Amino acid sequence: MIAEVRKTVIDGLAQMNYDVSDVTGDTVLGPEGLDLESLAIAELAILLEDTYGSKFTEEEMSGFTGLTIDQIAGEVTARTAVGASA
């Protein structure tokens, strides 16, 4: 599922006009990578909530900037699995 979430994130970033030609699962969202600003992080969080039902708190969202795309995809996958088993 991680690959699917990764694709959702990268497609979403492309929709947001980010240049994703060199973006991989190892790309960091924060200043060391794509340098997403707060509203862009918020858009991404909404996309993930809308697609996979995974809700993120404001605190979690601010932590996104230190994560890679695959780390976020892993988090989404874990939450979906928890949700599915609940």
Added chain:
Amino acid sequence: MPASAARTATITGMGVFTPVGRDLDQFFDALCVGRSGIVNPPEGHPTFGAVDAAAIAPPIEAIEVLPPLAARVVDRFLLMALAAADDAIRDAKIEIGTDVDPYRVGVVVSTGVGGMSTYEQQSFGWQARGGNAVSPLLYPGFLPNMASARIGIKYGIRGFSSSISTACAAGAHAIAEALRLIRDDECDVVICGGSEAPFGGTGVAAFGNARALAAGWADPAHASRPFDTRRNGFVLGEGAGIVVVESAEFAQARGARRYADLIGWGATTDAYHPTMPRPDGEAAAQAMRKALRSAGLAPGDVKYVNAHGTSTKLGDQVESTAIRAAFGDSPAVSSTKGVTGHLLGAAGAIESIATVLAVERGMMPATANLEEPDPLCDVDHVVKTRIGPVGAALSNSFAFGGHNVSLVFATAGATAG
């Protein structure tokens, strides 16, 4: 402070984004020869089927005026404002931060309703799919102040910035504010004007249901006919006009071109009705008198009035009465809305630009479609474009809410203003 001791303000750059073109020459030529920008809305346009006639500005993509990451969920009123600002600043040949201290530059770009269509679209999503359909970019994409803010961001403007929302007087109020900022020595340069993108279904329906819009014209180019006996409402239009106003001293020191000077402003309020003008036109007349006083001019010094003249029955009549009351003998009067339609919060800005060009070029553009002047609109109508020195001219803007604004422009360097 007496007028002679005040700092003079001058116009050094202008940009238009209008139904009759994006180029200053093309714009002014259209006004002078009566080339209409009013059309039957084409299929697919938000006003298709809702109105008989609309004044539609050229298309524009966000990417033309904003960097890619900022070019999403941005209302058309912001794009048009940015495009007109780009042109005006380029026209003034000024580099903010190089030619002028960014803290001495202001920006006041106004609008009537801001990004109502963008709000409407997001609201459709919210109603259909709930909160997750609403973009977090909505506020910076539709707020009325965002024209000033985004122009400020793009050009690094760090002085005074604001947005004055006074419906159809908004553009004129912004330019009046620029004059105050120059006179008060708060700024050396002010980017100012107005922008309006009113073509969302909800807003258009409201104007239509209020029976405010021109209707029943086989040829849309005939629908806007200020002061004509057969006029039956205004034609909704969109666009933007931006002006660079500078202290004349500052402009001169950097060798800038001066189109004309901005020498006076006057503003009053009808205190009468949310949409109808005060029937005796007294507050409108008082705005013109105040503008003349602010300019240090006598009524006879003004040769041309660019009227608000929207082509509504009552509005045109009241304005004519007010012009008579303020001036006695009528100066030459025309309304350029016959070809541009009514650009609401941008009207005062593009009409100020028309007035500046009238002064600079010595041409008073005619009122289009004025075939039979209404006897109740008893002023000296410009039915055919007149050529000759204008010297000083006044532009009127009146609004829903009873906001009245008059601005006075004069030949560059001709007065102490």
